[in-house]
Amino acid sequence: MATSQANVFTVVSKFYDEYVTTTPQRLKIIDAYLAYIMLTGIFQFGYCLLVGTFPFNSFLSGFISCVASFVLGVCLRVQVNPQNRKDFLHISPERAFADFVFAHIILHLVVMNFIG
């Protein structure tokens, strides 16, 4: 068990090194943004566990806003990644970003309506 645990840490560190060296700058920016959103979501959920779910619509609105922003960010990352070019033949990175902005406009309009 000790060796496999050591292997897990080496795997993670190796993965981290490879990530830092091979990932393009654009994707690293998106990944930093995703990490920030994940932290925000965790804080919101923790706050809800502490204080309770009233008013439920505000909690849901804020939490789903985090989840949806995270997911849309992942979609943008997937579409912009040059390794996925053959999956998204008609979608240039500029078009992907424009779609991302459009989806976010809809998302934030609904969140503002729902937050009460």
Next chain:
Amino acid sequence: MTVSGLQGKLSSTCPKTCPILPNLQKSKSKACCKRKTENKHPGCDRRPPASANTTYQDPPPKSRTIKMSTAVRGKLPWPLKMSYDKQDTLLKLFVLSIAAVLSFSTRLFSVLRFESVIHEFDPYFNYRTTWFLTEEGFYSFHNWFDDRAWYPLGRIIGGTIYPGLMVTSATLYHVLHFFNITIDIRNVCVFLAPLFSSLTTLVTYHLTKELKDVSSGLVAAAMIAAVPGYISRSVAGSYDNEGIAIFCMLLTYLLWIKAVKTGSLFWGAMCALAYFYMVSSWGGYVFLINLIPLHVLALMATGRFSHRIYVAYSAVYSLGTLLSMQISFVGFQPVQSSEHMAALGVFGLCQIHSFIDYLRAKLSKEYFEILFRTMALFVGTAVTGVGAVLMASGSILQLRCLNVSEHQPTTWSSFYCDLQMLVFMFPVGLYYCFCRLTDANIFIVIYGITSIYFAGVMVRLMLVLAPVMCILSGIGVSGILSTYMKNLDISKVQKKTKKTENYPIKNEVASVVIMMMSLFLITYTFHCTWVTSEAYSSPSIVLSARGGDGSRIIFDDFREAYYWLRHNTPEDAKVMSWWDYGYQITAMANRTILVDNNTWNNTHISRVGQAMASSEEHAYEIMRELDVNYVLVIFGGLTGYSSD
């Protein structure tokens, strides 16, 4: 410049093979040069450049050129003088406009026979709420507490209806009035369902075009214009949720298929907006929110899960759920009730699947195994812990037994009556889908099979089955016709083909099959029109019968009674009747009632029933207690009214 001169001039630049269709025979590639522009090769103008469509995998359509000189071409009628592109577009426009006009006009039987009046019972409630919306505005409508129904309890209308239908009619009404086309709100309500059926025809065309090709789309559009299963709930006057719900449902499916095929966030967001429109219009949206995750699961199971599906489903689920909670009647159900949990589960599964794919691509095999085992242990304990906590609080896994006693299972005769030829063309369409399985085809196969199950359980859900039957039958019919049309020998040119004969008398067999298909389609149309005219066009509020001498007698008793109440009773009079007539009394007589078709309070209904069934003295006491001024009773014994 003569043709030969042109050829001589361009022979040095004439390609040996056609640049667009490289497999074309060398002799035909010279035809490239005879046209003035380089892309006008026979078949070129029908097919986009090869680089654009690798993800779509559409085969090139076979096109025939009939070689004719310019002199002959000049003598043709004007439709045949145009290029193939224009002829194509003209034909498509023509067929679609006829289908749209047909779908509108076939729903007008009762308007022509009687008058433009709202039918049945439920539509009267929708009509009254729409009228209130146009008069009072959206905020009053959203916060409306109705004290004229369910006396003395009242009803919160704003929070217990699906507002899509009313908002659509009110918007249409205001738009028309803005342009000074002053159509009365009653007429807007009566003709809304036929209008939306025309739009449904167009959406069905686009959906089938995405699933298969243009010719299937045209056949499916023509079929859904007339199918009785859909007409039954969307005749002129039947002002009910299903009239627009089917349009919204097919629009959501169309945008979902586009999102799956392109993998673009734009189409995913548009699909979420269409889903919001669907949620606002009908309670049957639950079918959609379970069908789309089922499709994603099927794609995962068949190994077709790709980045495109991830983008499409994540966008649709996250935006769609948030949007669906904006409707008051839906409330927090999308995150609490068991009917929506499948969608949440598949969403989680999508994230996990994508993350594992990403890791697998990054790491080597053994490292991935180690990491996977550790993470699986960790995630498994976390999920089990969270699940145990939630089950202990009892909030999520409440399975509700739906009481379906008011809806009967469907009989075979009902299937045939509502769908006729589509019943046996449906498996043909399934076969053609399985021939060339794509991500989109899997969706329609799943949709077809689940709808068949639900339509077998409840007659009312035949409505959900009708569009998918039309789509699959359209694919089937178009497939058959395309296969056999190729074998027809209509011109002498074809006799020179070098194809080997697979079987004898190809031409005769093809002609027989095509004549049979045409006969099927013709009898389908006759059947549909007959069923619409006889079975589905009765307004139920106006009845007619034949007198002894064959003349038509109209019974307008219902409306006479309601208008008597309206004119001869005080404003605050309370009327007691059985709950069937509640909506009609509030809409036409404008008096307070005790119970209506909403049937949300069975105790109150049983009180009214007790009053109706007791002796006069006892009933009088109950009525004094309930503060009743008038009693309305239907008696059909004299005329043989069937519901008495």
